Amino acid sequence: MKRMSVAIAKRLLWWSAWAIVGVLVLNAVAGLWMRHERLVFNDSTCEPIGLYGLLGSPFPLHDGEMVEVEIPGPAHHPAVAEGLKYRWFPAGQPWIKEIAALPGQTVTLTRSGVRVCSGASAAPCHGHHLPNSHVDRWTPGHHHRIIHYPFGTYHLKDGQVWLYAPGNYAFDSSYYGPVPEQNILQRAAPWWTIPGSQYWLKRGD
Template structure:
């Protein structure tokens, strides 16, 4: 056997080993992702809530004001525009968006007033200042207010630039995936 043939076999063996390592790592990462997804784990990369790992916990009772939930936005014109502007990410919700993590601040039958801030049943929602422009200077149209319809919720995030019911109004409760629980997060 000549020296060149021996070198080529060594190179092929190293390539096979490298391909096997990369393939094994890829399959391992995929299995971890799938296990996490099935287990209800999600990564939050938006500043509306602390960044990091969250878990969807099944909701075995009616929702209540103060609950932090994962909720899928519906495919309305407002949500489509929000996706085009970069307020929403693509995801696996039925309308093609990623679920939102929001706090329920109003439930069906409650009166919502939107002005400089949000008032529900006459009480100001903390940290609910309403902006007229987004971070890029584009107009924001706040929700006009009114009674939260049956089967809907008013959701909020204390992050000043959050896209929440201040702008899209009440959201159908049918989009709730479950309670949002922090697993390993960081609040900058």
């Protein structure tokens, strides 16, 4: 009986080793295929979860366009530093976002969300409201209070863009403010995504 138990344990260990090797090989093959097809995987609920195709240079930029973005520097963006500290997202991994406003446009940020206007204005902007752009106070489960960009009206300067994502608990310019145009890496488009997955996390207050 003991000899049989040892044999079964060895067999299970052998199968486990081969399973691990198989997973590593599949991951490597999938990674090579995605690079060849110019695809990236988005696992956040900022945008629908799934694969996005990278379409080359994003310039000239257009509002409403989906793009791949380099993470803003945490040294100048407290919300980004907080997100890296609590591992809300991995360091160095680009994001998929939408361009909400370009240089010359005006953005008004309030607790209830973001409004975008064309042209400069010192007064609050009453242009179009970005859907589901309410600024969250807490992370899911109320574990951490979320740092957000100061509420107010901002006229975007040359070289600045305002990023937006429509999902629940989306981490966009409402939290770290406008980002430099140079952070925009490529245009992007959904390739295969799960519709509605950007709303899987249920919002609190």
